[in-house]
Amino acid sequence: MLGIIVEKEIRDLLGSTKFAITFAACAVLVLLAFYVGAARHNLHQARYEASQTENLRSMKGISDWQELDEIRIFLPPQPLESLVSGVSNDINRTAIVRGRGDIPTEDSRYNEDPVFAIFRFIDLEFIFKVVLSLFAILLGYDAISGEKERGTLRLSFANSLPRRTYIAGKLIGAFLGLTVSLMVTIALGILILPLMGIVLSGQEWIKLILVIITGLLYFGVFLTLSIFISSLTYRSANSFLISLAVWVMCIYIIPGVSVLMAARSVEVPSSDEIAYKKSTLGIQLAEEFDEGMNHFAVKGSADPEELMSQLNSYIDSLNDVRDMKMQSLSSRLNEDRSNRRQTQENLAFNLARISPATSLSLATSHLAGTSLTLKNRFADQSREYQRAFGEFMLEKTGMNTGGMIKLRTSKSCGGGDDKEDEEPQPINTEELPKPMMSSFTFAESVNPALTDIAILIIYNFVFFAGAFIAFLRYDLR
Amino acid sequence: MTKDLIDNTLPALEATNLTKKYEDGVLALDKVSFSVNRGEIFVMLGGNGAGKTTAINIFLNFIEPTSGEAKINGIVSHREPLRAKQHIAFVSENVMLYPNFTALQNLDFFARLGGKQDLTRDELQAVLLRVGLQEEVHHKRLKGFSKGMRQKCGIAIAIVKDASAILLDEPTSGLDPKAGRDFVELLKTLRDENKAILMSTHDIFRAREIADTVAIMDRGKIIMQQAAGELAGKDLENLYMQYMAGSNNHTTNTTGGVNAGHNS
Known part of the structure; x- marks a missing residue:
């Protein structure tokens, strides 16, 4: 039964026009982030090398x-x-x-x-933080309330379908469907790096993969959060508004206010x-x-x-x-x-x-x-x-x-003994x-990140459990 | 989950002193009793807030009764809901289904949910043809379907489960006359296949046309129940209006208000 719900969820998600439009926009942005990032790195590398050359050039003649x-x-x-x-x-x-x-x-x-x-700059972190979280909300806000509005919730539960199976199927299906499609896009984005001459060491590859895993965990937080909110509401419009308000709070308000509060304290x-x-x-x-x-x-x-x-x-x-x-x-x-x-x-x-x-x-x-x-x-x-x-x-x-x-003494000229009649040698x-x-x-990179990765995992579990529990009490009428 | 064997000596659907009182004191159902046998269409007539949908919701275990029991093939729905639901199919008012799925995909999903996991595409298409959905629309998304076509899909979903009892909640509301007629004919064939059918409706004419038993409900009570034979030669509309007027005159509202605010 779980497999049927998961499969339906994935097909329903991937077949929707809403998904097609938002995913296309996200895919373009993800690919753009990799392309612009690679191009910028090449530019910064060229500037860095030019600065070093200029630094040495400025010492010429000394x-x-x-x-x-x-x-x-x-x-x-x-x-x-x-x-x-x-x-x-x-x-x-x-x-x-x-x-x-x-x-x-x-x-x-x-x-x-x-x-x-x-x-x-628009970078991969910005895409994850702002765009993909919004993408998660857009695709998750009507997961339950939308089914109620369409009457499919009543129709589904006219069968011998346990609630826990249904909500677990919904969460798993939505997460799998969206993350797998995102991972395909990200994999394409990663291909851009070597194509543009960016060479990553083995450790840098692992760090990049961890960045992507962290981004997907963050995406999962907003997906489970929006499904949780959908499990608490009976109208999609309400679910969307609440999800959007929470999103604005999370992205813009809480970090800003926290810094202000800390500065005052x-x-x-x-x-x-x-x-x-x-x-x-x-x-x-x-x-x-x-x-x-x-x-x-x-x-x-x-x-x-x-x-x-x-x-x-x-x-x-x-x-x-x-x-x-x-x-x-x-x-x-x-x-x-x-x-x-x-x-x-x-x-x-x-x-x-x-x-x-x-x-x-x-x-x-x-x-x-x-x-x-x-x-x-x-x-x-x-x-x-x-x-x-x-x-x-x-x-x-x-x-x-x-x-x-x-x-100034004459001792240090030319890096050796100075003779007045000899041409001074450059340093x-x-x-x-x-x-x-x-x-x-x-x-040094991974250890300090582990706390926040753990927090994101916990958020996923909390909202998953929240959606699960809320749905067990959901009024199916 | 293996399907139970059906005891044919029991009514397919049976409500015994079914009562539902909400937390705010509204009495939605008041000791309602009836039974529906196989090969019988039982129609619940009544206005909004009469308690028709509440009764159906209790059979589906969407809500629990305050007292009394709703049994499906002898299984108490709120005690063993998963077992009980093996034996019922449901058609609701204004079925939207999944607009991104085709008619066939919708039917396939609900068939598998109802335990019919091995049906072939041909078998599924045969069900769609049976309810009047022509082959050219089987592979079309439901987005562009009319209400009548969606309702036919809903009926197909109920048929494909092959349950012994079918619950229909206002199934004909909003259907055009042709679709309404097709729907009635389909219900008659289902009755002939020995299905027990419990239908709630506002539509007196349809009720008259297909019901084997008609129950008029008002404020959570069955105020009249007659078999089709007893109704022969009577004007059901007049009867309905008389009973409703009588009910308004005689029924005292023990809760201080009608059950508005809850699904009827």
């Missing part, structure tokens, strides 16, 4: 390492970013690294393409406040530096080279002190801000998880490596590079860059330490 004040490092694009953009378009992707001090960043993608900041000092405090200390430290410079005294011979070396060492020691004090304040302020921000984010996420849309966004962005941690990771990697760069410059020039004053940029911009490991 013959003294001391002239190299700063170096730019770039966050490389990842293939899955274009399918689940997360924060990857919002964060700055270029870090300007000096040997010491803060690391300013710039060049977010929305900075490059500001029009997308208004309309946002936990205050995080703004970057301007922190910058002001740092600037105040910076002025004070600059005065101390000037004061310190007044106490410089030459030791031993007055050989100019020796004098320069002593002065640079003295400046470096003053810079170290200044840096230490600034670091101390910075790390205190940053730690406080980071802790508060973490509390605020956790609160916002936990509140927003009432909506399955939040779980979808969090899980898929973790899997694609575009969650909020991407920004912190880039900052950490930039700091790591700063240390390597600082040590490199110290070795090359005898002092670290990024201080207040830098006196060899190959010697520069290479930034280690590793992407998230498999465990």
Whole structure:
């Protein structure tokens, strides 16, 4: 009996004009998401390579390492970013690294393409979150109430048909019919990636499959939810309106309100406040530096080279002190801000998880490596590079860059002994330490996503059970 | 589920002191008793809210009686609904069926639901032809079907189950005269096949034409029940109006209101 209901449900769904129209629209959007994602990744890859080339080109002609004040490092694009953009378009992707001090960043993608900041990119996560959830509701809202209106519910139950068999058949049939047809479309979309030259590693393939499974679970949540609502109502129009209202709440209202509530509950000092405090200390430290410079005294011979070396060492020691004090304040302020921000984010996420849309966004962005941690990771990697760069410059020039004053000596020119009558040799940029911009490991991507995947599974069970129980009490008349 | 053997000595349909009182106090059925034997058409006549559909809903176990019993081949419908429903087929008013399915697909689905899983396409088409649906529409979706054609599909669904009792709830409402006539002829052939038929209707003329027994219902009670033989030579419309007028004069409403708000 279950098989008969499942089969009927699948045939009824797939044969409906409503399905044909909505599915065609969804299929086009899914394929478009893959195509646009692949094209965008290629574009971002080209831009990334161009930025690196430009960075090296800007160092051309430099013959003294001391002239190299700063170096730019770039966050490389990842293939899955274009399918689940997360924060990857919002964060700055270029870090300007000096040997010491803060690391300013710039060049977010929305900075490059500001029009997308208004309309946002359409990616696979958006298709799942907005389009496919609406698709699920459109096809599920009249699952029970529609049968009642058509009189087929009475006709079906004039037979020896247990209610639990009927509702289970409905849920299974609808889920199978819709997810299998969606999976076919998604599989076609995946084919676009290699066709457009996107190469995914084995782990990236697994992550992509997990993203799709998460999306289908999310789709299942809205499908079971709409069938649940249909089991509570006796008119399709009412079921549709309630489902639509719940959908709007889940997609737009709950996440937004949760962030607002979290922001009101936990205050995080703004970057301007922190910058002001740092600037105040910076002025004070600059005065101390000037004061310190007044106490410089030459030791031993007055050989100019020796004098320069002593002065640079003295400046470096003053810079170290200044840096230490600034670091101390910075790390205190940053730690406080980071802790508060973490509390605020956790609160916002936990509140927003009432909506399955939040779980979808969090899980898929973790899997694609575009969650909020991407920004912190880039900052950490930039700091790591700063240390390597600082040590490199110290070795090359005898002092670290990024201080207040830098006196140029002739020692570091051309990467070797300088002779006045010889043509200065350009620096060899190959010697520069290479930034280690590793992407998230498999465990780093998957582990944080598991909670939200589990939440989506639970939502599926809850709404499945809700529809099941509601239908057992449904008035069949 | 294996089908029970039928005890032919029992009435196919039997209501004994069937009473339904809703939670809001409305008395939809008040100790209604009747029986329908095989080869008999029992017609329940009455206005809206008389209790006709409530009685049918109890036989189908869509609602439980407050007291009394509705039996199908001796099986109490609310105690063993799945067993009882093996022996009944149902035709409702305004059957919509599945508009995306063809007539044949609709019939196939409901036939399998009714336990007839091995019927061939030819056998199914024969049933559709029997109810007057020509072959050219068998493969057409029900979207474009008229009410009369859909109703014929509904009858086909009832016939294909080959149940011993058929319940019909206002089956002729909205049918054009030709479709109504075809429908009556079909019911007569079903009676000749020894089916027990319980039909609710507002249509006095159809009731007169086909009923073996007519029961006039008002406010949950059978206020008149006569066999076709007893009705011979009587004007059923006049009789109906007289009984309704009498019922209005004499029936006291124990609940303070008629049973509007519930299915009759």
